[in-house]
Amino acid sequence: MTKHVIGTRQEWLAARIALLEAEKELTRQSDELAQRRQALPWVKVDKDYRFDTDDGPASLGDLFAGRSQLLIYHFMFGPDYKAGCPSCSMIADGFNGFAVHLANHDVMLWAVSRAPLAKLQEYKRRMGWTFPWASSHGGDFNFDFNVSLTEEQQRTGGAEYNYRATPPGDLAKLPQPVRQFAASCGTDAPTFMRDRPGMSAFVREDGAIYHTYSTYARGLDSLWGAYQWLDRAPKGRNESGAWWRRHDEYAAG
Structure with missing residues (x-):
């Protein structure tokens, strides 16, 4: 049985809207950082x-x-x-x-x-x-x-x-x-x-x-x-170590 929080569609929507506000703030911060990068001295x-x-x-x-x-x-x-x-x-x-x-x-x-x-x-x-x-x-x-x-x-x-x-x-x-x-x-x-x-x-x-x-x-x-x-997948990065390989080194399938 899953240990994750289970909710109704209404509960999910309320939580998602709250998260959206945080995402928008992060986007604004990212835009500001981009401007600061471009303003660095050459x-x-x-x-x-x-x-x-x-x-x-x-x-x-x-x-x-x-x-x-x-x-x-x-x-x-x-x-x-x-x-x-x-x-x-x-x-x-x-x-x-x-x-x-x-x-x-x-x-x-x-x-x-x-x-x-x-x-x-x-x-x-x-x-x-x-x-x-x-x-x-x-x-x-x-x-x-x-x-x-x-x-x-x-x-x-x-x-x-x-x-x-x-x-x-x-x-x-x-x-x-x-x-x-x-x-x-x-x-x-x-x-x-x-x-x-x-x-x-x-x-x-x-x-x-x-x-x-x-x-x-x-x-x-x-x-x-x-x-x-x-970072947008249900389990996130879900890693305990270096899991990745070169793309031709994974098992087929």
Whole structure:
């Protein structure tokens, strides 16, 4: 027998209307936060970042592809990985559908990872993705935008992630889900954790490029499309650990 509250349609409707008011307030708060994001100061990007893409070497400016705005998803795929992070992969599964809409609204969406381009291309074919994905292999881009750290920084601390300095890592005590994901990427947990997820936004105006926004960790929740659906399902996220897999790793049925 269910332990959940059972009620009449009238009781449900009264509770739903009360919830609707809270949802509307959250929407208003979300709109206000979006305006505050857009009001952040712009920081000029002076460094000449270089990337490898399907069309050859590219600069940060080239990634705009004629648009004035650029969104970059910092996809966890380090040089030593054999496959992309399962969490980033689940997020990226949604990119194909809306990247074309963004591109036709003056916004380019790219994924960027440190793995060499050939690895990204192979994994992209496996996943059936078509959105643009660039390699920052050998460059400073991931480190400057705080989504990668060196082995030395991992041991001693001092790197920044999610606007906090990371403490020295106790690499012997990384949690089991991290070890599970690392193994699925063909690497060990410390190596896996030298790359982190995030997204960054850029704008080009009067020939200059500016960094406008970055978010990390739980700040990516709203970009994780499946969770937006689960939050509306009867049992919510209903999870006790990392349950998701790459989309080609679930059992058929």
